[in-house]
Amino acid sequence: MAHTIDVSVVPPPLKVGWSSPQSTGQTVSPLVERKLIPAGPAYLAHVRRAVHKLTFEEHDKHEESKRLANSNGDGANGDHDYGIGDEEEPEELLSLDPKEWKKQDHYAVLGLSHLRYKASDEQIKIAHRKKVLKHHPDKKAGVAGDSNDDAFFKCIQKAMEVLTNAERRRQFDSVDPFYEDLEEDVPTAGQVKNAKDPNAFFFKAFTPVFEREARFSRKQPVPMLGPFDASKEEVEGFYDFWYNFDSWRSFEYLDKEINEGSDSRDDKRYTEKKNKSERARRKKEDTARLRQFVDLALGVDPRIKRIKQEEKDAREAKKKVKTGGVNGLTQKQQLEEAKKKAEEEAKQKEEEEKVARAEAKKAKAAAANAAKKARRAARGDDA
C-alpha cells in the first residue's frame, strides 16, 4: 500500500455557493531535468518502475507479494525456519506483565499466532530461540532507557515453559483466548434460512467451525463436513462421530490458584474442590455447547433434506413399479421402513437413557457429596 501522509491541517467548511471554476486549460509547468543520487530504496523503486514499466499500483502489488513471501520465510533467505516468519510485535505485546502470565497469549508472545495449536515442537523451539536472541536482557544493555527491563523476556520464558510441556500446552490450547472469541460467533439457523444461497452458506459457515472443534478430538482423523453430494453413509458417519465426540478439552488452566502460603489445609481443600467442580461444570457446558451446535448443523443440513428427497423419490418410483403389478417389493419396502423406524426409536431411547444416566450420575455425586459433608460435620462435632 502506498504511503499515506497524515496532514494535521483541518480544511474549513466549503465556501457557500462555491462552484468549480472554469478550466483554464493550463497544465503543469514544464519539467526540469535533474540527476538523482543512485541510493536508497526509493531510488530502487523508481528505477524498477521505469525498467519494468510498472505503474504505482502494479509496483505496490509486486512489493506486497514479495514482502509476504519473505514474512512466510520459506527458506528463501537460506535458513529454513519452518514457516515461522516474522510477526509484528505491537506495543501492548511488548509491555506484557510477566506476573500476569496466565492471561498472556503464549502463541503471540513467541510469534506463532498464525500457527497456534498447529505449531510443531520444532517450530516452537525455533520461534523461542528467535525471540530470545532478540529480547535477551543482555541485548538491551547500553540502550537508552531502563536497561533492566526484562519483562518481555520473562514472558517469553513463561510461554516456552507452557508450550513445551505437552500436558500444559493441552491445557492452554483448551482455553486458547484466540478461539474463545470465535466460539461465541457460530452461525445460527436464522442466518442459514435468510442467506441468499442457504446451501452454499451452510458449507461456508459450518466447515470452519467443525475444523476448529476437530482439534479437541481424541480420535484422529476427524470426519469433516464434506461436500454437498456426499453419500448417505458419509453424512451419517459424520453425525455419528460428532454425536459421540470424545474431547480431551479440559479446564485446569482456569483454576483459581491454591494459596500455597496459607497453612490451613481446609482452605486448600476448599479451593481444590471448587476448582474441580468448576472444571466439571465447564466441561459439561462445553459438551452441551458442541452437542447444540451439532444439533443445529443436523437441523439445517441441506444434505439430510436431499437424502430424504432421494429416498422418497426412490419409494415413489418403486410405487410406480408396484402399481405395475409386483406386490412383493412394497412389502419389502414397508418392512424396511418399519425397521428404520425401530432403529430410530432405539436411537432416541439410547439418547434418553444417556441423559438419564448422566442425571443419575449427577444425583449420585450430589448424594455422595452430601454424605461427605454430613460426615465431616459429624467429625467436626466429634472434635
Added chain:
Amino acid sequence: MAPKSQPNGSAEAPIEVTSTPTIVGINFGNSYASIAVLTKEGAADCIANEDGERQIACAISFHGEETYIGNQAKHQLVKNSQNTITGFRNLLGKKFSEIPPNEISVSAPVIQHPEIPDEPAYKVQVLQAAPIPLPTTASNTPAASHAATPRSEPTPSTRYLTPLEVTSIFLKSLVQSAEDFLGKKINGAVISVPNWFSDAQKAALEKAASDAGIVVLQLLEEAGAVAVTTTTEVWEAEGISQDRTQLIVDLGSSGLELSLLSIRQGLAYTIATLSDHTVGGDYIDNKLIKFFAKEFTKKTKMPLTVAPATEAQDKRAEAKLRLAVEHTKRTLSASPGAATCSVESLKDGLDYTGTINRLRFDMEVRSIYEQVNTKVKELVSSAGLDLHEVDEIVYVGGSASLPGLDETLLLGFSESVVTPFTVGTVVGGGVGDPTTIVARGCAIQALLLAALPESSEEEREVKSAFANGSTWNKAAVTSKTIGLLFPEDNAESELGGQWIPALLRETGVPARRTLRFDVDLGEGEGEKKVAFEVWEAKEGVKTENVKRAPLDDDDEEEEEETKEKIVEKEAFLTALSLVAKEGTKEKGRWRTKVEVQLLLGDNKSLSVTAWEIGKSGRGEAVTASISV
C-alpha cells in the same frame, strides 16, 4: 569418571536464525574512516576496530619490521613521522604533476616514484625480515656450504608505496576488522567517496579495493550515504516531513563539503554543492594547539612556537599536542563541562595539563564557525533559495559534532529547521551521530544492493542503475508546487482558503502522493460536500523589516528582519468535489476523513482522486485528471 568422548563445546552450533548478507559500509575519509555492519536486527551499526576505535585514523606507519595501521600509526607521527603515511586518499588516482608541491606535510613526503613515470609515491624505510635459517642436519649442525653465512638479523631496505597500494593495505585492514567482528567473510562493500572525486580517482579507489580482495558493490557519494541514512524509518520517526530540503554540512578534518539536497519521499538529488579546503578540523586543531602552547608558555616561561613550528623540538611538541587535542575536542563535543588536555614532556621534559571550556573554545574557533556560516549562505543563495526554505540540517564529520557550530549556524535559519542537535540524536551514539552517519548509510545501501536479484535481463538493468555513469538516474522534476486549495468564506489569507501543498516543487516524476486529513463540514445538517481546487503555486520567502519597540526609553528603535513563507497561486489545474456521507458530529460540528491521491505521470498528466474514509473503509472515489 568415565572419559568424555568429546571435550567441551560439543553442543550443536546454534541455528542461524537471521540471514542478512554479510556486507560492510565503509566511510573512507581523508583523515578518518569508519566501518558499519548490519546487526542481527537488520539495523546498521558503526563498529569499533580491534583497538576499540570507531573513528579509525587513515594512517599507516612502518617501524622496523612492524606495520601499524589506524590510530596506532598516528602516534608514530611524533618520533617516526618520516615512515608514517597520512592523507593518502586525496592523492588517489592523481598524477605526480597534479599534486601541489607546496603542501606542508607532517608525514612521509610525497615523491616521484623512481620507476613509474609521473606517479606519486611514499618512500619509507623498513626492515626486511631475516631469511629463514639454514636447514640443519641430524647432528644439528649446519649443512656444509661454500656460501657465506647469511646474516641472521633483518636487513634495512627502502620501500616505495603508491597511494593506491597504501589505500589497498588500509582498506584490507578495515575489512579484516569487520570480518573479525562478524566472524564471517565479507562478501560485499559500499565505500563512500567525496562529491568532487573524478572518474579517474573513483577508478583508482575501485582498483585499490579489488586489490585488497573487496567486492565493491557501489562507490557512493557521501551526500548519497547521508540521504540513505536520513530517509530510513528511524530517522523519519522524529516527525520530519518526507518532502524536505536538506543541507548537509560535512566538516571533516581536511575540508568542508556542503551539499543541498532535495529529498522527496526518499528520492534525493543534489541541488548544489560546495567544497572548501581552507576550513576544517585541522584548522580547529591549529587554533587549539596555539591556545595551549600559549598557556604552556605562560605557565612554564618556556617559549613554544607552534603551527607552524620551525625548530625540531617545537615540531615534536606540536605533534604531541596534535594527538592530545583530539581527545580534548571529543570531550568538548560530548559534555558541556571543561575539557582537559594533558601532554607528558611537552618540551624540555616539562609536562603540561590545561583545561578549556566550551565558551572559551567557541571563542577561539569563532572565525572558523563564521567561515562555515558564510559558505553555507553562499551555497544556499547559489541554489536560488533562502535559508528559511531549508527544512533540515544534517552534520557529518568529527568536527561537525561540536555544538558551537550548530548554534552559530542556526541563527540564520528559520525556527522550525530540524538538526540532529535540536532533536537530541547526537549524543550517546544516537542516529544523528555525525561521525557514523556516512558509514551507516553505506551499510544500508550495501544491504539493498546485495539483495538485488540478477536472474533476468531487466533485473540486471535495475542493478546497473546504481553503477557509475548510468543514465537511469536522469529524472524530470516539477518546477512548481502543486497543492490543494479549500475555498473558504472570509478567508484570511490572500489565497482565499486553506492551502495544503501536495506535490512540492522539485519532485521527480512519475510521482504519487496520498494525503489523509480531517475536513470540517460546518454545523449545518443536510447534504455535505467536500470540494477543493488544485492549483500550481509559487512558493517563496518574504523578508520584511519590522520596527521593534525599544525596551528602554533610551534605546534607539531597533529594526528586525522577519521572514515569512509565502504562497502565490499561479495556474488553476482542476477541481474536485465529493459528497460526504460518513461525517460524524464532534462538539456540534461535522467532520469527516478524506484521502486525496495525486498522480503525476511522465508526460505531465495529472490525475487527482479523492475518497472518503468511513468506518466501513473507503468510500466512492472521485477522479479528475488533466493531460497535455
